[in-house]
Amino acid sequence: MNSLQNNIPLSHGLFGTTEIDETRSATIKKTYLLLSLSVGAAIVGGFIGSQSQALVSFFGSTMGWIVAMIALNVIPYIAMSCRSNPVLGTLALIGDGLISGLILAPVLFMASVVAPDIVPAALILTGIVFGGVTICVMITKVKFSAPRGLMFGLFFAILGVIILNMFLNIGFLGMLISGAIGIFGVFILVNATSQVLNDTQFNEPVAGALMLFSGLFNVFVAILHILLAFTGRDD
DSSP: OOOOOSSSSSSHHHHHHEOOOOHHEEEEEEEHHHHHHHHHHHHHHHHHHHOOHHHHHHSSHHHHHHHHHHHHHHHHHHHHHHHTHHHHHHHHHHHHHHHHHHHHHHHHEEEEEEEEHHHHHHHHHHHHHHHHHHHHTTTOOEEEEEHHHHHHHHHHHHHHHHHHHHOOOHHHHHHHHHHHHHHHHHHHHHHHHHHHHHHHHHHHHHHHHHHHHHHHHHHHHHHHHHHHHHHOOOO
């Protein structure tokens, strides 16, 4: 899955301010609503895939890997082709998220075996962080402040870690790993949002949601592999 291209320096993406007009403000809000659907579909797909031995075995095979690579490139292309049609574009985004989650079945299954408490905690924390940054975007009117987005996201990340430890008792190591994942996700999401807003070709929510989702997907995959590497189970 292709990741988001950098249109501005990382420093501006994380600490700068972007002036936006009313139309662009409405577009980025619609983008985040569509992104929420993709993320939700990916979580559902990941849960279904990790619970199915057939899907774990298939996507862990060579044929499954080939199918996954084709799907990760074809479905976003279909979504981009349908971006002018709100219904078809939305369905394609949901399909992209669902298939992306299913494709992660082998990695999620392995991660759940190695760290059964940390993985769901990280997923929940990612959702909390995403919600925090989304709130920041939704209250944006004519100016997107990356530092404010960072503060919102970091606040929700810390709050999420505390809540997770209260209910799941993930322990100190679990809090550190989950917190690091959440904070890293905040930086990625805020920078990606700044990059999208500074993209002169950004004028459609479907395209923006695809770019943001691809960035989140690649980061989440990298985090899972890092988690497995630290436990000595990354193949």
